[in-house]
Amino acid sequence: GAGVSQSPSNKVTEKGKDVELRCDPISGHTALYWYRQSLGQGLEFLIYFQGNSAPDKSGLPSDRFSAERTGGSVSTLTIQRTQQEDSAVYLCASSLRPGVYGYTFGSGTRLTVV
Amino acid sequence: QQPVQSPQAVILREGEDAVINCSSSKALYSVHWYRQKHGEAPVFLMILLKGGEQKGHEKISASFNEKKQQSSLYLTASQLSYSGTYFCGPSVGSQGNLIFGKGTKLSVKP
16 A cells, blocks of 8 residues: 555553554565554554564563564554553554665554543 | 653744754664654654764754764754654664654744
């Protein structure tokens, strides 16, 4: 596609439920990133996929968070047993060649845990 | 590990200039700069690779001093459209993720 697509754009869930967030990166971009942005805060790194390499999961805040990337394209971020502190905007970004080209961010998924 | 941005916030009148600084404790390969408007996703402005280069984008330019592990973003003759939060994202290698600074909120008033 022309840009990075994320779905859903908004998600309201009850505490304790599981949620799945989807990211469809720009075609041909080998690098894919997930970031989290709480209200009025900065961009918190979560996880990074590069080609067929093992993902860098060093930013995941707990084992309730996991992500996968299928076929080097679409990625899904899963949050199990959601907590209120998980409420934030989850941003996905992709890049053609990290370190040389910039990231293109999607519009994000606003997650609200009630 | 997170880069330090300064100032945290700045208010300008249209036509005024501003400088945003970004400092890292690690040796850098490149520095990215992004602008995020309220309620929108961050938008890539420019990337500077090691070598002390300076780049420009409209009336926005940046410099990168790899020895000092610092980058600065220069906004000249600011316009209302420049308002937003600016993030720097240094990279320590040609691969890997960016760890962004906390951002600098820029407000340009008429």
